[in-house]
Amino acid sequence: MNRSSRPWSVAAARRALALVVLAAGATAAHAADLTVSAAASLTNAFKEVGPLFEAAHPGTKVLFNFGASGALLQQIAKGGAPVDVFVSADEETMDQAQRQGIAQAARRRDVVSNTLVVIVPGSVANAPKALADLAQASYQRIAIGLPASVPVGRYTKGVLEAAGLWSVIEPKMVGANNVRQALDYVARGEVDAAFVYATDAALMPDKVKVALTVPTQTPVRYPAASIVASPNVQLAAKFIEYLLSAPAQAVLAKYGFGKP
Amino acid sequence: MEAAWIALALTLKVAGWATALNLVLGVAVGYAIARGRFPGRDVVDAVLTLPMVMPPTVLGYYLLVLLGSHGAFGAWLIEHFGIRLIFTWQGAVIAAMVVAFPLVFKAARAAFETVDPQLEDAARTVGVHEVAIFFRVTLPLAWRGILAGLLLSFARALGEFGATLMVAGSIPGRTQTMSIAVYEAVQAGQDDAANFLVAVTSIVCVAVLLAAGRLVPGRVAARGS
Numbered sequence: 001m002n003r004s005s006r007p008w009s010v011a012a013a014r015r016a017l018a019l020v021v022l023a024a025g026a027t028a029a030h031a032a033d034l035t036v037s038a039a040a041s042l043t044n045a046f047k048e049v050g051p052l053f054e055a056a057h058p059g060t061k062v063l064f065n066f067g068a069s070g071a072l073l074q075q076i077a078k079g080g081a082p083v084d085v086f087v088s089a090d091e092e093t094m095d096q097a098q099r100q101g102i103a104q105a106a107r108r109r110d111v112v113s114n115t116l117v118v119i120v121p122g123s124v125a126n127a128p129k130a131l132a133d134l135a136q137a138s139y140q141r142i143a144i145g146l147p148a149s150v151p152v153g154r155y156t157k158g159v160l161e162a163a164g165l166w167s168v169i170e171p172k173m174v175g176a177n178n179v180r181q182a183l184d185y186v187a188r189g190e191v192d193a194a195f196v197y198a199t200d201a202a203l204m205p206d207k208v209k210v211a212l213t214v215p216t217q218t219p220v221r222y223p224a225a226s227i228v229a230s231p232n233v234q235l236a237a238k239f240i241e242y243l244l245s246a247p248a249q250a251v252l253a254k255y256g257f258g259k260p
Numbered sequence: 261m262e263a264a265w266i267a268l269a270l271t272l273k274v275a276g277w278a279t280a281l282n283l284v285l286g287v288a289v290g291y292a293i294a295r296g297r298f299p300g301r302d303v304v305d306a307v308l309t310l311p312m313v314m315p316p317t318v319l320g321y322y323l324l325v326l327l328g329s330h331g332a333f334g335a336w337l338i339e340h341f342g343i344r345l346i347f348t349w350q351g352a353v354i355a356a357m358v359v360a361f362p363l364v365f366k367a368a369r370a371a372f373e374t375v376d377p378q379l380e381d382a383a384r385t386v387g388v389h390e391v392a393i394f395f396r397v398t399l400p401l402a403w404r405g406i407l408a409g410l411l412l413s414f415a416r417a418l419g420e421f422g423a424t425l426m427v428a429g430s431i432p433g434r435t436q437t438m439s440i441a442v443y444e445a446v447q448a449g450q451d452d453a454a455n456f457l458v459a460v461t462s463i464v465c466v467a468v469l470l471a472a473g474r475l476v477p478g479r480v481a482a483r484g485s
Contacts, residue, residue, distance in 0.1 A: 071447040078446070096449075141347060146430070148448030174347055175430040177447065185429075189329045190346045 070149030090151035278356035290368025316422030367409020411472035
């Protein structure tokens with residue numbers, strides 16, 4: 001064997017590179033990966049539905065990407081994110097996706113529904129008895145999703161505008177980038193109240209309590225659609241169908257979601 | 261676009277306050293570490309430099325836990341002074357201060373270490389008071405290095421996002437700084453607003469860095485003497 005150090009280090013580098021390439025190849029072992037961008041409120045339920053779908057379709061792997069529906073849409077629209085299925089928390093965001101030619105209209109289905117609620121920190125004694133109570137001075141900070149990108153914020157703004165309360169409550173608004181951030185603010189006691197979905201409130205029964213259930217201007221429905229640019233359109237369609245099937249709907253119902 | 265000018269004004273205010281406070285704190289601590297000879301000095305230096313290498317979200321979380329309504333320090337502030345720091349511009353100042361502190365501290369320490377101690381000793385032999393020595397001998401010799409660090413710290417405070425978002429949240433006019441405004445404009449697909457904010461922020465940052473570059477001691481020496 002040659003004792004000079006240069007050939008040895010080159011051979012070692014080649015071996016290391018070969019190992020890296022093999023390792024990289026080894027990770028892509030599945031027949032198909034399905035990337036699903038879903039609204040933040042679906043996080044816990046979908047993490048349970050994913051493995052069920054994988055069991056029903058061996059060889060597939062479901063990768064989830066959760067966030068505010070508006071932000072998820074921008075990732076696909078501006079960033080060209082390789083998403084196969086998009087599930088948003090309101091029809092408005094999916095309408096935008098359709099208008100921009102991102103979502104396949106033919107595959108669009110409503111998969112679940114939800115309810116808008118007002119929550120307060122679990123430790124407080126008083127809770128608002130009506131929406132108008134939030135205008136009082138005792139509620140200084142109210143977490144509301146940013147209406148431009150977060151569906152729960154849009155539902156909230158619609159409700160408050162219809163009640164003539166938006167101009168009074170907007171100055172107290174602490175903008176949340178997604179519904180789970182609003183939930184977190186209440187759980188930490190950093191805000192006096194927040195507008196979230198009933199399913200989110202149900203995740204932290206010890207830290208937050210539901211004060212009001214708020215009827216919305218439009219029903220809170222979650223549409224799902226496959227993405228036009230997706231290379232896995234058939235699998236995407238199967239996933240959306242699976243969401244409507246009994247096992248998936250049972251999981252969603254367990255978390256408090258309603259029928260579509 | 262008006263929202264952008266509001267965000268810019270707020271960002272400059274938060275970064276300005278954070279830098280001013282860091283000037284006092286960074287110079288004082290930098291001097292103490294540069295001149296101090298105590299065991300564990302390097303460990304203290306490392307701990308003080310930590311905010312520069314830690315992920316801002318980690319720092320933000322620590323600050324949230326410490327300064328929040330149920331936090332050790334936060335609860336005390338609310339009880340005794342009625343002061344809430346979360347979701348206020350003062351909270352944003354603290355977040356920016358913490359992340360930018362190492363830049364002033366490190367620059368100040370390095371600047372003080374380059375000051376020839378013989379010059380200070382000479383002043384002592386003439387009978388000048390210690391405090392006067394600091395302000396009339398040491399600081400004038402170290403100010404260029406400190407200023408360079410200060411400008412970098414200002415630029416860092418301008419761009420602070422992760423810790424600020426966790427501690428100060430996003431309230432237009434009160435805590436929505438430029439970086440947070442850009443983030444939210446992109447999320448909402450508001451390209452015009454995002455482009456405008458990005459352009460303004462870039463120009464301000466480049467200007468600050470150019471100014472800092474002119475203060476690097478090497479270039480000063482090449483120009484003047």
